[in-house]
Amino acid sequence: MEAFWSISNNSCIMTTISDIAEKLGVAPSTVSRALAGSKEVSERTRQRVKALAEQMNYTPNLWARNLARSKTDTIGCVILQFSNTFFIPVIEAVEDIADTHGYSVITSQSRRSIELEKKIVHRLQMMQVAGLIITPTLEDISHLLAMKETGMPVIMVGRTHPQFDCISIDxxxxxxxxxxxxxxxxxxxxxxxxxxxxxxxxxxxxxxxxxxxxxxxxxxxxxxxxxxxxxxxxxxxxxxxxxxxxxxxxxxxxxxxxxxxxxxxxxxxxxxxxxxxxxxxxxxxxxxxxxxxxxxxxxxxxYPKYEMGKIAMQKIIRKLDSFDNENEVEHFLLKPHLMARASA
Missing domain, CATH: 3.40.50.2300 (Response regulator)
Known part of the structure; x- marks a missing residue:
């Protein structure tokens, strides 16, 4: 059963869809479909459910919903270093495209350590993320191949490898x-x-x-x-x-x-x-x-760093929506240009 959180008077009260259904006099399954925007529920009922949710400031408990689905609406993003500002526009693009399609993004840094990279990837698997965008160290890819073999989309950014979809520059x-x-x-x-x-x-x-x-x-x-x-x-x-x-x-x-x-x-x-x-x-x-x-x-x-993140997230979504053949590998090579300034 999907749960919702209602916050009032500095306390958290967990309310189930059954509670909402009881208030409206409908079945819990009707509330669940209405909240998901299903066309199987009449427009009038969808509006009643939506109005009550807004009135009571309900927010979906995504963790509980994801357990029921055995997948999440979260994309994992692993970069080399937060201190490297190269990654700022890449992450911004990933988050922008993800948000447009109803996904959230969790970002971690490997600090250029293969050991830490493996730990992060393992944790993301345990969290059942829907896909992974990563700038890998490339010292070892066994953990990425194992993730890919489960059917999870794995996209490399800024690095290339023949067995993965890659977005890089020339x-x-x-x-x-x-x-x-x-x-x-x-x-x-x-x-x-x-x-x-x-x-x-x-x-x-x-x-x-x-x-x-x-x-x-x-x-x-x-x-x-x-x-x-x-x-x-x-x-x-x-x-x-x-x-x-x-x-x-x-x-x-x-x-x-x-x-x-x-x-x-x-x-x-x-x-x-x-x-x-x-x-x-x-x-x-x-x-x-x-x-x-x-x-x-x-x-x-x-080079177009925002475009790199944008293409990576779009590629993840295409694979999740089954528009792309999961066995096909694509490499995107973006063109650089020189910015002449005073130092040279």
């Missing part, structure tokens, strides 16, 4: 854009700052796009100009600044695999008394919020 193209832009503006001594994390798939393609474009133009990326810092945070960029300052032959332009690294690099360079872009040009990747409001606005590679 990271290789992004690296090409950076190389071509720097070459066009006369830079020949180009370095990079990367995390070096084994599971960071986008970073690998960004670096590959840059390296191969430089090679096509007769240039190579010197080993000492590849600054590996071990993380994706501003602290890593600060470390890269120290590495750059110690170099005897310094690259005149540096591409950072994400904006957080670029911000830290610029802070470290400026703290040393050097200037951006006079002493070093810097380009990031992601176009996170407020970059154009920095003291030296950061040049970066941008």
């Amino acid at each position: 990271n290789y193209k992004g690296g090409q854009l950076v190389a071509n832009y720097l070459l066009k503006h006369g830079f020949r001594e180009i370095g990079v700052v990367i995390s070096g994390e084994r599971s960071n798939e986008p970073e690998k393609y960004r670096l590959k796009g840059l390296q191969e474009t430089l090679k096509d133009n007769g240039l190579t990326l010197a080993d000492e100009w590849i600054m590996v810092v071990g993380n994706n945070d501003p602290e890593g960029g600060m470390l890269a600044a120290q590495m750059w300052l110690k170099l005897k032959n310094k690259p005149r332009a540096v591409f950072c695999s994400n904006d957080q690294l670029a911000i830290g690099l610029m802070q470290g360079i400026q703290a040393s008394g050097r200037q951006v872009p006079e002493d070093i040009a810097v380009i990031g990747f992601d176009d996170i919020p407020l970059l154009d409001h920095m003291a030296v606005p950061l040049s970066t590679v941008a």
